Amino acid sequence: MTRTWNTSRRHFLRGAAGALVPLPFLNIMENTAAKNLAGEVEAPLRFMTLFKPNGVHPPSWNINGGTESDFRMSPLMAPFSKHKDDLLILDNMGDFGFSSHANSARRFLAGQSNNTKAASMDQFIADKIGGDTPTRSLELTTEGLFTNQIGCSYISYDQKGDPIPRESDPQLIFDRLFRNPMGDPAQRKKMTNLLDRVSDDAKSIQRKSGREDSETLDEYFTVLRETEQRLENMGDTSAATKVDFTKLKRPLPAANLDEQVETMLDLVALAMWTDQTRCISYMLGNSNSRMIFDFLGVTEQHHYLSHFFRNFSRHNIDGLLKISLWHMEKFDYLLTKLKSYKDHNGTLLDNSIVLFGSGMGHSDNHTAQRIPIVLAGNGGGRLKTGRYLRYSENQDLSRLHLTLMRQFGVDIPSYGEATEALPGLDGGEFDQFEERPFDSWTKVEGGKLTVQGRLRMSENLDEAKVFYMDVAGQDSVRIEIEFRDFHSFNFPYHVGTPITLTGTVSEKNGRQVMSKISTLKSVFGNSKPGTRNG
Amino acid sequence: MQHRCFGRYWGLKFKSSFLCLIAVGLCFSPMLAQADFEHEVLPFLEKHCVKCHGGEKTKGDVDLSKIKTMADADSHPDLWETVSFVLEDREMPPEDEAQPTEEEVAVFSKWYKNDYLGKIESKPGIFQPRRLSGPEYRNTMRSLFGFDLEVNVVEAEQTITEKSLVMKLLPTDPPGASGFVNDTRAARLSTTIWDQYSYLADFALEQFSSERTGPLNSETAEKLVRDFVPRAFRRPVSEDRFSGILKKLEGKSGDALEVALKAELKTVLMSPAFLYRGFLMPTDPKRKRQPVDDFELAERLSYFIWEDMPDRELFEIAGSGELKQPEVMAAQIDRMIASPKSRTLAESFGSQWLLLDQIKDQRNDPVNLKALKNQPLDFLHYLFAENRPVMELVDSKVTFANDITAKYYGNDRKQLKRVNKPKGVERMATPNQKIDLITSVGERGGIITMPGVLAMNEGPIQRGTWMLRQLLGEHLGEPPPDIPPIQSSSKGKNLSFRERFEQHRSDKSCALCHDKIDPLGFALEGYNKAGDVIRKEPTKKKGGIEKVSKVDTSGQMPNGKAFANFTELKSILMTDEREKITRNAIEQTMAYALCRKLERGDRPTVDALTTKILDENGTWRDLIHGIANSVPFRETLNVKKTLAK
Structure with missing residues (x-):
């Protein structure tokens, strides 16, 4: 994909490792x-x-x-x-x-x-x-x-x-x-200068005013004093x-x-x-x-x-x-x-x-x-x-x-419903997904087709809402269903796995097309994945 | 009625009904001799009031035992309005105490109207500088710099974002004693606010310098300073002040000049002269009372109508010394009302007055919410900007609706032009269109029955209270802490909420307020929680037979006027209650314009304007002109107080 929208407005840190950054940054x-770590050089995580x-x-x-x-x-x-x-x-x-x-x-x-x-x-x-x-x-x-x-x-x-x-x-x-004006010595100095200047302003107003301004001015002076105090309290702590x-x-x-x-x-x-x-x-x-x-x-x-x-x-x-x-x-x-x-x-x-990702699949x-x-x-x-x-x-x-x-060193026995760590991330053993052998077939009974095989979604984007059942030695069975069946049988959940599917078929362009589902059974897993965490 | 809050208000409002006033007026014309406080009023108070409101017992925090002379009486301006009101309405003394005779009450009323109110003279309030409110600061920064300080965020449909950096960073101002947030006297400057001002000033100056075209040199810098500083201070600046700033820029160029210029402009933006209104107006210490100068007047006008600093035209006219010429002033006010910037009158003044911020969507859907909120705002802006009569607030043949609110308007919605959503856009907020109310004018004309307004108040009590407080301007006390719960229907009796509530209301202390609240609220029972019209009460099943009854929307005003439904109530509001509503509208607008709670000296202005608007079926523009030309708006008291420290 060409990224034509990438204009040159955002150049403040282009050239990450320093080419355009005017800083002696490298080490x-x-x-x-x-x-910080008293001799022990360890990169923070x-x-x-x-x-x-x-x-x-x-x-x-x-x-x-x-x-x-x-x-x-x-x-x-x-x-x-x-x-x-x-x-x-x-x-x-x-x-x-x-x-x-x-x-x-x-x-x-x-x-x-x-x-x-x-x-x-x-x-x-x-x-x-x-x-x-x-x-x-x-x-x-x-x-x-x-x-x-x-x-x-x-x-x-x-x-x-x-x-x-x-x-x-x-x-x-x-x-x-x-x-952050409090975090940086240069910023702190600027604020101190500002306080002096506006304080002069406020004093000159105070001199001229014969009205009931004093209360309002007092509140202003108080804030100036408190801000000054905060700057002083910062001291050198963050100058590191x-x-x-x-x-x-x-x-x-x-x-x-x-x-x-x-x-x-x-x-x-x-x-x-x-x-x-x-x-x-x-x-x-x-x-x-x-x-x-x-x-x-x-x-x-x-x-x-x-x-x-x-x-x-x-x-x-x-x-x-x-x-x-x-x-x-x-x-x-x-x-x-x-x-x-x-x-x-x-x-x-x-x-x-x-960590990159989403919170849902399909x-x-x-x-x-x-x-x-x-x-x-x-x-x-x-x-x-x-x-x-x-x-x-x-x-x-x-x-x-x-x-x-x-x-990261967080010491907790469990999190959510998990009490054990997820294995394999560090290269250790884990229980890998393995294909299990299954038979695939089709049969017609009482005007309905039953097919056992692996469910897949079409990879052809022109028909991205179409599914196929792959059956060994035969043409795949094409599945074109309405949203109702798609959702109530939770089709996407079973994609990639073997299932047994029964439904109404009709002929379209000389090909069997299943358009209405009556039952769905998973060969190895849950047929009804349920609505947990709905 | 232990729970009435005495002295909550400034002593102007007639809580009594219009009829009551006339009755009193007939019996005791102002021509009669004045009553003597110490010999006639004081004995009355001692006989009927002090037992509970004085000495050991001070119910409702009212202590009358310390008031012995007319001078004492004058020093309690908030008190007498309430006393007059509870006497005339026979709310006090309580029923189980000895009641004063008509003649006794009349003596008090005569004193109150002739001696107390009659002596009030029109005078301005004490001049006190105040900090810009959040919205005023936001708008002023926008006008000063020519751009909005905004948060960089994608505004996807159906999401809510505070786009203004100012509103996001500054703490929300609490409303002042006037009920409006521009009354900032109680919202003190704090270090938190200071840090945010500092950050916002830096942010604005950074953007200002990055958007500048053309070179920066000593010449352009000076030009910039000479333009920027007087506008920021909203008045001319002395040559001394300029030279102080220019000195700091002297001999600098390039980045050094840029840095120095930013520091100077930031000093201006952090100065009390910018952050507060009113510090710089020259006053004459020899005069106790004086007109405000042209720049202060310009500032008052622009913050009233625009919630913003004066624009260049107004600033120049103030500088020319012509602003106080009546036709010049009138033309400026009309120009300002006609400007799109006057929308703040609806969005700040109207919204705060009528509590429109409380409009919520039941599903919390931002698209619905926007539709519900924009309706009254567009309507108010129309009333304010298009010279509509003040009373059209209550009844109008015009409303504003979009595809979401259309469903509330029956056949009238057919006037709406269809707005097509772009493909792939699931929901979007479409702008309101103005429609004429023909078939739905009775049910929907005016602000009370706009769906969002109906929905923001749940149930008849909240709805009635809102009407009473916000529209009729009554200041009800807080309900007592020990309200008995409304009984559920006892066995065998199938009482509606209304019937059960009426039982509840038979309690005397409740009746004091609820006799006024309930008729208003129950008249709106024909509208459900979401503001839809319902014509049948939820069906009750009795012995298997479905009984459908009509919703009871009838009622009787405290003055005896009966109505069958909301439409009839609305015509009562438009006639019998016209004065109260008009007076309240004037008081609210004036408190917003003056950024303070009204005081005794404001009363003559309110009285005169009320009469004028009532006589002429006056418009909102008349009202705004009236306030802008009033003594409290155009003059100031110079009261010198000793320094606090």
Whole structure:
């Protein structure tokens, strides 16, 4: 995809490793770390998470076949496939049933949607490591609040399980990190000068005024005095920062969503590199995002398009995939950025764990199964990347979270419903998905066709709402059903697995087409995945 | 009625009904000799009131035992209106106490009207500078810099974002004693607010410099300073002040000049002269009372009508010394009302007065919410800007609706032009269109029965209270803390909520307020929670037979006027209650314009304007002109107080 929308307005930190950054940056963090850790040079471990709204179009996302180390990345993964060696792609993540949008947002970092009285995992991590940096953590997003279902707008939750306010403006984040008047000696000096000047102003008003101004002026003078006091109290405590932030150029206002997100990702990397914070969560949109990606030439709302079965047309599928690819490109952008910064003996990515993904799988049917989850960065050797882990059973995200939190030193016995860590992330043993042999056949009985075989979604985007049953030695049976059957039998849940399907067939263009389902039975798994976590 | 809050108000409002006033007026014309406070009024108070309101017992925090002379009486301006009201309405003394005779009450009323109110003279309030409110600061920064300070965020449909950086960062101002947030005397400056001002000033100056075209040198910098500083202070600036600033820029160029200029402009933006209104007006210490100068007058006008600093035209006219010429002033007011900026009258004044911020959508859907909120705002803006009669607030043949609110307007909705949603857009807020109310005028004309307004008040009591307080201007006390719960229907009796509530109301202390609240509220029982018209009460099943009864919307006003439904109540509001509603509209507008609670000296202005608007079926524009030309708006008292410290 050509990125014609990439203008040159956002140049404040282009050329990550320093080409355009007028700073003697290269070894600064290494020195700081050496001092902080009394001789022991150990890079700090960082955590970042990037949330993708509205699930995925599964045939474009899922990896089907391949092994742990020998696999081919899917079409949607193409934008970040160059980072394959730094990735840990997890499959069969999630649980049974369907997921609302609000639940998908909660699930993403809280493991289960009903884990509503606990902090999300990023906040546990921030509690553990946030005290070492000026800013404990950042919670970022892209769009406004969706108030009908407020849960759609938050992935980070505090210890009570309440949503944490998020910030979307890169300039505000830049200012918070690098322009805090209390944090920087140069800024403090400016404020002191200002106080002197406005105090003169106020005094001259006081001299001239014969009215009842004194009370109002008193309140003004009090604030000046208190501010002065605060500046004095700051003393030299925060002068330890070695980086001259005044030389960082403030980002310009973004011209469009793409610039806004890339600028924010620039800041994410910069904040990590300058060790302003070590924990950041970032939503690329609300979990039911209605954003319009006009800069991609897509004029329909993302949420509308994500219901690609109901709102099917080739045009709509193309729009949806353009948006999904854009999300993947932003993930790539972040990884590329993190790799371009030197950090101690490696890159910033080497000393980070990045969690990318969504809270639901199929974007139309809202399955809570096969949720896209990718880890990036080996976390200073804690993860073994370059692999594709397809678990034999559905794995609650809470198991993943428990494992990651422990990597950061969070000492908890359980999280959500998970009491055991998710195996395999560090290269250890895990229960791999294995194909089991099954028979495939068709039979006709009482005017109905029964077919046993593997269910798959069409990969032909012109007919993206069509399914096929693959039967050995025969033509696949084409399935064209209405939304009602698609949803009530939870078709997307069974995709890729063997099922026995009975239904009404008719002939279309000389081919058997099943158009109405009467029963669906899973050969090995649950026939009725249920509605848990609805 | 232990729960009435005595002295909550400033002593102007006639709580009595119009009829009552006439009766009193007939019996005791102002021609009669004045009553003597110490010999006639004081004995009355001692006989009937002091037992509960004096000495050991001071029910309702009212202590009459300390008032012994006319001078004492004058020093309690808030008190007498309430006393007069409870006597005339026979609310006090309580029923189980000895009742004063008609003649006794009349003596008090005569004193109150002739000696107390009759002696009030029109005078301005004490001039006190006040900090810009959040919205005033936002608008002033916008006008000063020429751009909005905004948050960079994608505004997807159906999401809610505070786009203004000012409103996002500044703490929400609490409304002052006047009920309006521009009355900031109680919203003190704090270090939190200071830090945000500092940040906002930096933010604005950064954007200002990045958007500047053309070179920056000593010449352009001086030009900028000479333009910026007087506008920021809303009045001319001395040559001394300019040279102080220019000195700091002297000999600098390039980045150094840029940095120095920003520091100077920030000093201006953080100065009390910018952040507060009214510090710089020259006053004459020898005069106790004086007209405000032209720049202060311009500022008062523009913050009243625009919630913003004067624009260049108004500023120049103030500088020319012509603003006080009546035709110049009138033309400026008309120009300002005609400007789109006068929308703030609806969005700030109207919304705060009528509590429209409380409009919520039951499903919390931002698209619905926007539709429900914009309706009364568009309507108010129409009333204010298009010279509509004041009373059209209560009944109008015009409303504003979009595809979401259309369903409330029966056949009249057919006037709406269809707005097509773009493909792939699931929901969107479409702008309102003005429609004439033909078939639905009775049920829907005026602000009371706009769906959002109906829905923001749940049930007849809240709805009635809203009408009484916000439209009729009554100041009800808070309900007592020990309200008995409304009994559920006892076995065998199938009483409606209304019937059960009427039982409840038979309690005397409840009846005092509820006799006034309930008729208004129950008249609106024909509208459900969402503001839809219902014509049948929820069906009651009795012995398997479905009994459908009509909703009872009838009632009787305290003055005895009966009505069968809301439409009939509305015509009572338009006639019998016209004076109260008009007076309240004037008082509210005036309190907003003056940014303070009204005082005794404002009363003659309110009286005169009320008469004028009533006589001429006056419009909102007449009202605005009237206030802008009043003594309290155009003059100031110079009261020198000793320094606090």
